[in-house]
Amino acid sequence: MSDVSDSLFGIDVAKLSKVSPRELAIRFAFGAGISVVSGSSGIVLGSIVGGMLLAFPAIAPATLTLIEKKDGNTAAVHDVGGAVFGGIGLVAFALVGAYLFRRLPDPVVLLSCLAAWSAVSVGVYVLRGEKLLSLPAVVQGRLPGCRRADPDAPGRQGPPR
């Protein structure tokens, strides 16, 4: 197996200085908005619908638009490609919660759900990155860094060929 950390993981804390309060406020607003929608829907349409909306991609329009504006379309595509793995983790989160609620104290359940999301989403990401996992063609995207420009580089980039 190749050195996973070099190609699949990295941290750049300096990027925090480039995040504007406006961007954070937009994300806060979307997060608050979907929470209100989920809660209201739960009251009007029932808990199942309210629960479904907890996994609605409300933040995606703001996030991807901001990324495309700063780093280009390719970076936005890569970002949403990663969200597929996060979405798989969300299913794991919900399955663990559905099993553990009423069996364990609520705080333990929520921590377990978060652990399940982390393990599954990062696990699938690593397996996919190491080409140990095949996903249906419709969810495949190119891995960053290989054979073409770094999608994290600033500036507008055209769609990949």
Place this chain on the structure above:
Amino acid sequence: MNPVLLLAVRALVGGALVVVFALVGEVVKPKRFAGVFGAAPSVALANLAIIAAAEGTPKALHETRGMIAGGVAMVAACAVAIWSVRRLGALRGTAVMCAAWLVVAAVARVVFYR
């Protein structure tokens, strides 16, 4: 608890957790890994915690069961978005993404939850 107050608390905590996970997504790289945090359970964690505390475990359990289908719809929507964002740009692409989520979620609601 007053329903309006409960919604306000859910909004505040949900928004705050979204910001936390967004900041994590900002510092990690590459973009594909950062995208994982774009589908973080920030809203779910915040809201389920408040629901469990304010309305009880059974309600949190019901909402979590609904979230299973929501998560499946999220995977489908993100898969659609890989194509739609590339072809249509982020704004229109995510509109298509949200529409895909609604379709899959609606089908799941009808088929699996009676």
